[in-house]
Amino acid sequence: MAKVKITVRSNGPYRVEDPEGLIEMFDANGNKYDLTGKPAYSLCRCGGSVNKPFCDGTHSKVGFQAAEAAVKQEAPKPVENNPAASSPAKG
Secondary structure: OOOOEEEEOOOOOEEEEOOOOOOOOEOOOOOEOOOOOOOEEEEOOOOOOOOOOEOOOHHHHHOOOOOOOOOOOOOOOOOOOOHHHHOOOOO
16 A cells, blocks of 8 residues: 555645655745644645645635546557558659
């Protein structure tokens, strides 16, 4: 079982569960966020939180809607080897 779990909440935040405190998170200036005693927290993805990067529930007030869902990745299609079709036209 994974030690860290991130759940994409429908039209809501990213929910991070890190019971062993394995994650370190830093801002753009390299300052470390204090996650001490936080085995789980939610990260804003609507952009409206006043407590960024953490969620404060604003997504429900601004009508944030997300479209992503987990989908199974398709296997890449094989490349066809057709030299006649790829050679330049002769005139």
